[in-house]
Amino acid sequence: SAAEKGGYDYFMLKEIAEQPKAVADTLLGRIDAAGSLTLDEVRIPASVLREVDKVVIVACGTAYHAGLIAKYAIEHWTRIPCETELASEFRYRDPILDPRTLVVAISQSGETMDTLMALRHAREQGAKVLAICNTNGSTIPRESDAVLYTHAGPEVAVASTKAFLTQLVACYLVALYLGQVRGTKWGDEILSVIRDLSEIAGEVEEVLETMEPVRELARSLADKNTVLFLGRHVGYPVALEGALKLKELAYMHAEGFAAGELKHGPIALIERDVPVVVVVPSPRGRSVLHDKIVSNIQEIRARGARTIVIAERGDEAVRPYADHLIEIPATPVLLQPLVATVPLQVFACELATARGNEVDQPRNLAKSVTVE
Numbered sequence: 001s002a003a004e005k006g007g008y009d010y011f012m013l014k015e016i017a018e019q020p021k022a023v024a025d026t027l028l029g030r031i032d033a034a035g036s037l038t039l040d041e042v043r044i045p046a047s048v049l050r051e052v053d054k055v056v057i058v059a060c061g062t063a064y065h066a067g068l069i070a071k072y073a074i075e076h077w078t079r080i081p082c083e084t085e086l087a088s089e090f091r092y093r094d095p096i097l098d099p100r101t102l103v104v105a106i107s108q109s110g111e112t113m114d115t116l117m118a119l120r121h122a123r124e125q126g127a128k129v130l131a132i133c134n135t136n137g138s139t140i141p142r143e144s145d146a147v148l149y150t151h152a153g154p155e156v157a158v159a160s161t162k163a164f165l166t167q168l169v170a171c172y173l174v175a176l177y178l179g180q181v182r183g184t185k186w187g188d189e190i191l192s193v194i195r196d197l198s199e200i201a202g203e204v205e206e207v208l209e210t211m212e213p214v215r216e217l218a219r220s221l222a223d224k225n226t227v228l229f230l231g232r233h234v235g236y237p238v239a240l241e242g243a244l245k246l247k248e249l250a251y252m253h254a255e256g257f258a259a260g261e262l263k264h265g266p267i268a269l270i271e272r273d274v275p276v277v278v279v280v281p282s283p284r285g286r287s288v289l290h291d292k293i294v295s296n297i298q299e300i301r302a303r304g305a306r307t308i309v310i311a312e313r314g315d316e317a318v319r320p321y322a323d324h325l326i327e328i329p330a331t332p333v334l335l336q337p338l339v340a341t342v343p344l345q346v347f348a349c350e351l352a353t354a355r356g357n358e359v360d361q362p363r364n365l366a367k368s369v370t371v372e
């Protein structure tokens, strides 16, 4: 009913708007007065976490994209090797697991069969499993050794939005906590990122307030056949997520690429007027990547593509090559997906509406996939 949708036309719009609160709620009570993380609820003793020598993340769809981003954070802040794998592929390739492996299973519903089978396989091999889940008491957390709940509240729309942002927050918390418990040379950075995380809900809100031009742009592309998405570093999974949202909702051909791969094939797809969304890393910090992606944008624009650029506010270097510039607030490099994904959700939702599609219930899809 309209009341359940809180005055929005679709659950998806309501859930996109709820993201600042979902992010804040997922952080609530997990940072102490001294600015350290308190994840005692996870109930895996620090002594066990210190012994972990490999992290393996398993998940499907959007949750998998959160897991891909987590890999960057975990390896950077903890120096523990981390791999992220599609849950549906995991157990079929005889993965190497032992009691020092920490498997992280990410699932909004907690009922996804592929993810459940992957975690059962991991436990049979003696690995410890930590679930990141949005649904209290669901099967995946019940069968795991430990759980870190996301507090997005119920997500009704089939296309995942607020659950994704909270999965990212939970992944950052796990990465930072592992770093904190084990003590790495990134101690100061960890403390400062925890501080930045507490501000991030406000930044997501800021992005939401500036989305009208994105909606307008989406409507103007309603008759296109293809949209391509490029990103690099943590922007690469963001590109994959932007493409998945568009497939699910707009039923358009959409593909996400690592920008560095362009010259290895995908650039052949670039032709006049193809919309290409580019997620640009911050010009601060890892600026080498920033400069490389700026030259990618120049290359595709020279071939006539219509460039839709998501970049940090004040990034003047991209402006001359952006047919459409979507500005996002500055964040620490690894946290950028929390703000960069939001315009892509709004973009897909508006394109779906413009094409007359059913936003909350896309064809052929179910909210939770309980078969393998």
Ligand code: AGP
Binding pocket: 060, 061, 062, 063, 106, 107, 108, 109, 110, 111, 112, 115, 158, 159, 160, 161, 248, 367, 368, 369
């Ligand atoms: C997201 O928009 C999708 N509908 C889908 O990819 C989803 O993320 C996937 O099926 C995993 O679901 P889960 O998080 O409930 O396990």
